[in-house]
Amino acid sequence: MSIRQGLLALLAQEPMYGARLRSEFEDRTGGTWPLNVGQVYTTLTRLERDGLVEVSGRPDAEGRIAYRLTDAGRAEVTRWWSTPVDRDSTPRDELAIKLALAVTVPGVDVQRVVQTQRTATLRHLQDLTRLKSRNDPAGVPRHELAWQLVLENLVYAAEGEVRWLDHVEASLARAAVGRREETRQRDVREADRGDGADASAEGHPGTSEGGREAHGIPATSRRRRR
Amino acid sequence: MSASAGAPLLELIRVSRVHGEGATEVHALTDVSLQVGVGELVAVMGPSGSGKSTLLNLAGGLDRPTTGQVRIDGRDVAGLSHRGLAELRRRKVGFVFQDLNLIPSLTAAENAALPLELDGVGVRQARASALESLGSVGVAELADRFPEEMSGGQQQRVAIARALVGERRLVLADEPTGALDSHTGESVLRVLRARCDEGASGLLVTHEARHAAWADRVVFLRDGVVVDTTGAPPAAEELLDHPSGV
Structure with a gap:
């Protein structure tokens, strides 16, 4: 499903640690698809195993580890943006998630x-x-x-x-x-x-x-x- | 038919249309190339103001391009006199609009025969061709009815019959289902599809995806430019020329 793609798309913006990825994902998709932190870390582990992300620098003061994209990860993000959602293998929601991320991640x-x-x-x-x-x-x-x-x-x-x-x-x-x-x-x-x-004092809306x-x-x- | 086998019946070659000049210049169409082959139905989709109607007017010889070429049945529209263009339109091209297609004081058969009669064909032969054309869209029994005695869907069928009467092979349809409910709209599209399968050529402007889907190809217009088409699947490199990420 698109958690994997979604996390990669977020990491294209900047390196992030798991909890932040989770809150960014939920924030940008209107909380319609809640994630738990366990899902996020499992996905990150798989992405690391597949060579798409890697640990970025040392853990911070609270021991949190940030991840960043590898070149292969960046290529995967580019591929996701440039190809239509595969109707056969994914639920339709992927399209909504994709657009929600596309309008918030810079440079798309x-x-x-x-x-x-x-x-x-x-x-x-x-x-x-x-x-x-x-x-x-x-x-x-x-x-x-x-x-x-x-x-x-x-x-x-x-x-x-x-x-x-x-x-x-x-x-x-x-x-x-x-x-x-x-x-x-x-x-x-x-x-x-x-x-x-x-x-x-004009209080501009927006x-x-x-x-x-x-x-x-x-x-x-x-x-x-x- | 004078079109040689395989040659497109309608061809737009790098067509641009600019209205006005200087500060008030409006680029209605920019560098649009498009072909409609024999037996082909091509749909054009795009938001309002994207140039759909301009495209259709150019394709039907109602308007001339600022630059580029429009060829109908192999003949460059630019090379024709006003009179020659009118004749080409009469003989080769039929229009179907959203509504008010038919002349209210004429029967279905008279409406369908009109382009032929205007072209000097005898009444008897024109009527025979009209009846044949009405039959081909499944409304032969309506021949002697007036438009007000027909449903919206029946009127559109008669309009298609008129558009393709006699030797005419190119139908240009501008939102032909716009005034119809979805079932009737679909039956009109089925007729258009069937006529193209039998050798006519069609260019269909619509904003409804379900109607555009009856076409062999769907062309997307935005701001006067063709941004995509459902023809051949796009090459991956073509899609990747815009960098994603940061």
Whole structure:
């Protein structure tokens, strides 16, 4: 599953120790997929065994060991970002986790991640539609109807995924516009400061959550817990 | 048909379309290349403002590119007079829009026969071709009905019949299922797919993934640029040109 990929993606940002990886992972995915520290350390041990991470420096004052990516680990992260989620072997949640991390880990071309996935999902949808087109919906026997309905279920899921990806893309575009506007307003305020205006009293929305808002995730949804 | 075997019926070669100039210049399409072969259905997807409609207008010879070439059935649109272009459109290209496709005062058969009659084909022969075309989309029995006596899905079928009447082989469809419920929309797509399987060529603009999925290829447009296509699977190196990580 994607814990492994998720931890690698986080370590691409900077070396971290287990407890911090756990809190970063939960924080960025809105606490929707809670991890326990044991899972994190087991995964780290396997990643180390597989040569994807290594211990980074000495333990800190509290005895915590930080891990960092090896070159092979970095290559694995790059591969994860650049390939679509494998529908056969992983639960769909991996896509949501992947996007949650993509918008928070610096340096990821999120738009590209979205587009790569959308193309793959559309291709999947084309395959389903080809299967569907072999049958005429009118006058099919009952077992054929059941098969058609199962196909439709898969079609709806794929369609929903594409619509969600469209939404992600639109949200990113809106967030980018918001960031530009924020910068512009700050510049205006700084210019006003010379006139004795109290810039801090304006209480600009969004700045209290700082970088989080800037990544396009509303603070409220990120705090959602089960 | 004048198109030689295997030659694309519609070809856009590095097409750009710029509206206005100077400070108000808008790049509606940039360097778009696209082919629709015989028997092929190609879908174009993209957010509003991505250039889908501009692409369709260029493909149908309703608009001309700022740079690049549009070839319909092997003929470069740029080399044609206004009159020559109108004739090419009439003979080769049919449009299907979201709604209001049919002329309300004409029956289904008269609507479908119209492009032929405008082209000088005799009434009797035009009607025979129209009936044949209506039959090919499964609405032969509606020939003498007026648009208001038909359902939305039936009207769209008649519009497809008109788009592909006589020798016409290229249908350009702009959200043809936009006004229909999902079942009816799907039946219209099935008809379009079937006509392409029988040798027509189609370019379909839609924002619905489930409809685009009936196409052989899906092209994604964003800000006037083709960002991806479901044609051949993308090469890994192509995807890796943007560094991830820090």
